[in-house]
Amino acid sequence: DGGITQSPKYLFRKEGQNVTLSCEQNLNHDAMYWYRQDPGQGLRLIYYSQIVNDFQKGDIAEGYSVSREKKESFPLTVTSAQKNPTAFYLCASSMDGGTGSRKLFFGSGTQLSVL
Amino acid sequence: GQNIDQPTEMTATEGAIVQINCTYQTSGFNGLFWYQQHAGEAPTFLSYNVLDGLEEKGRFSSFLSRSKGYSYLLLKELQMKDSASYLCAVRDSNYQLIWGAGTKLIIKP
Numbered sequence: 126d127g128g129i130t131q132s133p134k135y136l137f138r139k140e141g142q143n144v145t146l147s148c149e150q151n152l153n154h155d156a157m158y159w160y161r162q163d164p165g166q167g168l169r170l171i172y173y174s175q176i177v178n179d180f181q182k183g184d185i186a187e188g189y190s191v192s193r194e195k196k197e198s199f200p201l202t203v204t205s206a207q208k209n210p211t212a213f214y215l216c217a218s219s220m221d222g223g224t225g226s227r228k229l230f231f232g233s234g235t236q237l238s239v240l
Numbered sequence: 241g242q243n244i245d246q247p248t249e250m251t252a253t254e255g256a257i258v259q260i261n262c263t264y265q266t267s268g269f270n271g272l273f274w275y276q277q278h279a280g281e282a283p284t285f286l287s288y289n290v291l292d293g294l295e296e297k298g299r300f301s302s303f304l305s306r307s308k309g310y311s312y313l314l315l316k317e318l319q320m321k322d323s324a325s326y327l328c329a330v331r332d333s334n335y336q337l338i339w340g341a342g343t344k345l346i347i348k349p
Contacts, residue, residue: 166341
Protein backbone atom coordinates (compact mmCIF):
# COMPACT_ATOMS: atom_id res chain seq x y z
CA ASP A 126 0.00 0.00 0.00
CA GLY A 127 1.31 3.42 -0.91
CA GLY A 128 1.43 5.98 1.82
CA ILE A 129 3.39 8.26 4.05
CA THR A 130 4.86 7.02 7.32
CA GLN A 131 5.93 9.06 10.29
CA SER A 132 7.81 7.78 13.30
CA PRO A 133 7.80 7.73 16.21
CA LYS A 134 4.17 8.35 17.17
CA TYR A 135 5.26 9.90 20.48
CA LEU A 136 8.60 11.55 21.29
CA PHE A 137 9.97 13.18 24.40
CA ARG A 138 12.75 15.74 24.36
CA LYS A 139 15.02 16.71 27.20
CA GLU A 140 16.16 20.29 27.50
CA GLY A 141 19.14 21.03 25.27
CA GLN A 142 18.59 17.93 23.18
CA ASN A 143 18.10 17.67 19.43
CA VAL A 144 15.54 15.15 18.23
CA THR A 145 14.75 13.91 14.73
CA LEU A 146 11.33 13.02 13.39
CA SER A 147 11.21 10.56 10.51
CA CYS A 148 9.02 10.87 7.41
CA GLU A 149 9.05 8.36 4.56
CA GLN A 150 6.75 8.17 1.53
CA ASN A 151 6.40 5.57 -1.20
CA LEU A 152 3.96 7.56 -3.34
CA ASN A 153 6.71 8.75 -5.69
CA HIS A 154 5.78 12.32 -4.82
CA ASP A 155 8.20 15.13 -5.62
CA ALA A 156 7.11 17.56 -2.90
CA MET A 157 7.23 17.03 0.85
CA TYR A 158 6.26 19.29 3.74
CA TRP A 159 6.51 19.59 7.51
CA TYR A 160 3.72 21.26 9.47
CA ARG A 161 3.29 22.03 13.11
CA GLN A 162 -0.19 21.80 14.67
CA ASP A 163 -0.98 23.52 17.97
CA PRO A 164 -4.38 23.52 19.70
CA GLY A 165 -6.63 26.29 18.43
CA GLN A 166 -4.36 27.19 15.54
CA GLY A 167 -4.17 26.34 11.88
CA LEU A 168 -1.38 24.21 10.48
CA ARG A 169 1.85 26.18 10.19
CA LEU A 170 4.48 25.35 7.58
CA ILE A 171 7.97 24.66 8.92
CA TYR A 172 9.88 23.56 5.81
CA TYR A 173 9.07 22.21 2.39
CA SER A 174 10.96 20.55 -0.43
CA GLN A 175 9.91 20.38 -4.05
CA ILE A 176 12.83 18.30 -5.26
CA VAL A 177 15.67 16.18 -3.91
CA ASN A 178 18.58 18.14 -2.43
CA ASP A 179 16.55 21.33 -2.24
CA PHE A 180 14.28 22.75 0.47
CA GLN A 181 12.84 26.10 1.56
CA LYS A 182 11.93 27.63 4.87
CA GLY A 183 8.29 27.98 5.72
CA ASP A 184 6.67 30.44 8.10
CA ILE A 185 8.20 29.06 11.33
CA ALA A 186 11.56 27.51 10.38
CA GLU A 187 13.58 28.90 13.29
CA GLY A 188 14.84 26.13 15.57
CA TYR A 189 14.25 23.41 12.98
CA SER A 190 16.35 21.80 10.24
CA VAL A 191 15.65 19.34 7.44
CA SER A 192 17.38 17.35 4.73
CA ARG A 193 16.19 15.82 1.46
CA GLU A 194 18.87 13.41 0.33
CA LYS A 195 16.38 10.92 -1.09
CA LYS A 196 13.04 11.44 -2.80
CA GLU A 197 11.34 9.16 -0.29
CA SER A 198 12.65 10.73 2.91
CA PHE A 199 12.32 14.14 4.56
CA PRO A 200 13.46 14.03 8.21
CA LEU A 201 12.89 16.98 10.54
CA THR A 202 15.30 17.83 13.36
CA VAL A 203 13.97 19.87 16.24
CA THR A 204 17.01 21.58 17.67
CA SER A 205 17.65 22.90 21.16
CA ALA A 206 17.15 26.38 19.73
CA GLN A 207 13.41 25.68 19.45
CA LYS A 208 12.25 26.83 22.86
CA ASN A 209 8.64 25.72 22.60
CA PRO A 210 8.72 22.44 20.69
CA THR A 211 5.69 20.76 22.26
CA ALA A 212 3.26 20.21 19.38
CA PHE A 213 1.82 17.70 16.94
CA TYR A 214 4.05 17.46 13.86
CA LEU A 215 2.61 16.43 10.52
CA CYS A 216 4.53 15.42 7.43
CA ALA A 217 2.83 15.64 4.05
CA SER A 218 3.58 15.01 0.40
CA SER A 219 2.08 16.00 -2.93
CA MET A 220 2.65 14.95 -6.49
CA ASP A 221 4.34 18.21 -7.37
CA GLY A 222 4.92 21.62 -5.88
CA GLY A 223 1.29 22.13 -5.09
CA THR A 224 -0.17 24.14 -7.89
CA GLY A 225 -3.80 23.82 -8.82
CA SER A 226 -5.76 21.01 -7.30
CA ARG A 227 -2.77 19.03 -6.01
CA LYS A 228 -3.91 17.69 -2.66
CA LEU A 229 -1.69 16.82 0.25
CA PHE A 230 -1.31 13.34 1.67
CA PHE A 231 -0.48 13.38 5.37
CA GLY A 232 1.33 11.05 7.70
CA SER A 233 -0.28 10.09 11.01
CA GLY A 234 1.79 12.59 12.96
CA THR A 235 4.32 12.71 15.80
CA GLN A 236 3.41 14.19 19.18
CA LEU A 237 6.53 15.82 20.62
CA SER A 238 6.62 16.73 24.29
CA VAL A 239 9.28 18.26 26.50
CA LEU A 240 10.37 16.43 29.65
CA GLY B 241 -2.57 39.76 6.80
CA GLN B 242 -4.06 36.52 5.59
CA ASN B 243 -6.84 34.97 7.60
CA ILE B 244 -9.13 31.96 7.55
CA ASP B 245 -12.09 31.89 9.96
CA GLN B 246 -14.06 28.82 10.98
CA PRO B 247 -16.26 28.17 14.03
CA THR B 248 -14.29 26.47 16.79
CA GLU B 249 -16.84 23.81 17.62
CA MET B 250 -20.24 22.61 16.44
CA THR B 251 -22.64 19.97 17.72
CA ALA B 252 -25.15 18.03 15.63
CA THR B 253 -27.38 14.98 15.94
CA GLU B 254 -26.87 11.65 14.23
CA GLY B 255 -28.86 11.50 10.99
CA ALA B 256 -29.13 15.27 10.69
CA ILE B 257 -27.45 17.81 8.37
CA VAL B 258 -24.73 20.26 9.41
CA GLN B 259 -23.09 23.15 7.57
CA ILE B 260 -19.55 24.24 8.50
CA ASN B 261 -18.65 27.71 7.28
CA CYS B 262 -15.26 29.09 6.28
CA THR B 263 -14.51 32.72 5.41
CA TYR B 264 -11.17 33.85 4.09
CA GLN B 265 -9.10 36.94 3.36
CA THR B 266 -6.01 36.00 1.42
CA SER B 267 -3.54 37.48 -1.03
CA GLY B 268 -5.07 36.01 -4.15
CA PHE B 269 -6.95 32.76 -4.53
CA ASN B 270 -5.98 29.53 -6.22
CA GLY B 271 -8.40 27.07 -4.71
CA LEU B 272 -9.94 26.01 -1.43
CA PHE B 273 -9.59 22.63 0.27
CA TRP B 274 -11.50 20.83 3.00
CA TYR B 275 -9.81 18.10 5.05
CA GLN B 276 -11.16 15.85 7.80
CA GLN B 277 -8.99 15.05 10.82
CA HIS B 278 -9.87 12.58 13.54
CA ALA B 279 -8.15 13.28 16.86
CA GLY B 280 -4.47 12.33 16.80
CA GLU B 281 -4.63 11.20 13.20
CA ALA B 282 -3.68 12.41 9.74
CA PRO B 283 -5.89 14.92 7.93
CA THR B 284 -7.54 13.35 4.90
CA PHE B 285 -8.70 15.17 1.77
CA LEU B 286 -12.44 15.78 1.36
CA SER B 287 -12.92 18.35 -1.39
CA TYR B 288 -11.41 21.02 -3.62
CA ASN B 289 -13.20 24.09 -5.04
CA VAL B 290 -11.70 26.61 -7.43
CA LEU B 291 -14.84 27.83 -9.24
CA ASP B 292 -18.00 29.21 -7.68
CA GLY B 293 -20.73 26.74 -6.95
CA LEU B 294 -21.48 23.46 -5.27
CA GLU B 295 -19.42 20.28 -5.54
CA GLU B 296 -21.23 17.16 -4.35
CA LYS B 297 -19.50 13.97 -3.33
CA GLY B 298 -21.76 11.44 -1.63
CA ARG B 299 -22.89 12.66 1.79
CA PHE B 300 -20.46 15.60 1.64
CA SER B 301 -20.82 18.77 -0.46
CA SER B 302 -18.68 21.88 -0.62
CA PHE B 303 -19.71 25.33 -1.80
CA LEU B 304 -17.59 28.30 -2.86
CA SER B 305 -18.30 31.98 -3.45
CA ARG B 306 -15.10 33.76 -4.44
CA SER B 307 -16.71 37.21 -4.47
CA LYS B 308 -17.75 36.76 -0.84
CA GLY B 309 -14.59 34.95 0.29
CA TYR B 310 -16.82 32.20 1.62
CA SER B 311 -17.13 28.43 1.55
CA TYR B 312 -19.11 25.84 3.41
CA LEU B 313 -18.93 22.11 3.88
CA LEU B 314 -22.30 20.38 4.09
CA LEU B 315 -22.54 16.98 5.74
CA LYS B 316 -25.77 15.02 5.33
CA GLU B 317 -27.10 11.93 7.12
CA LEU B 318 -24.59 12.41 9.89
CA GLN B 319 -22.95 9.32 11.35
CA MET B 320 -21.06 8.97 14.62
CA LYS B 321 -17.84 8.44 12.63
CA ASP B 322 -18.20 11.99 11.27
CA SER B 323 -17.13 13.29 14.68
CA ALA B 324 -13.83 14.95 13.76
CA SER B 325 -12.22 18.29 13.05
CA TYR B 326 -12.78 19.83 9.65
CA LEU B 327 -9.99 21.99 8.27
CA CYS B 328 -10.44 24.69 5.64
CA ALA B 329 -7.36 25.76 3.64
CA VAL B 330 -6.91 28.30 0.86
CA ARG B 331 -4.11 28.37 -1.72
CA ASP B 332 -2.98 31.96 -2.15
CA SER B 333 -1.44 33.79 -5.12
CA ASN B 334 1.96 32.24 -4.31
CA TYR B 335 0.36 28.77 -4.19
CA GLN B 336 1.01 28.58 -0.45
CA LEU B 337 -1.68 26.94 1.67
CA ILE B 338 -3.21 29.06 4.43
CA TRP B 339 -5.00 26.96 7.04
CA GLY B 340 -7.91 27.69 9.31
CA ALA B 341 -7.79 26.47 12.92
CA GLY B 342 -10.39 23.82 12.19
CA THR B 343 -13.94 23.15 13.37
CA LYS B 344 -14.45 20.36 15.87
CA LEU B 345 -17.72 18.59 15.05
CA ILE B 346 -19.40 16.61 17.81
CA ILE B 347 -22.12 14.16 16.80
CA LYS B 348 -24.66 13.13 19.44
CA PRO B 349 -26.89 10.06 19.20
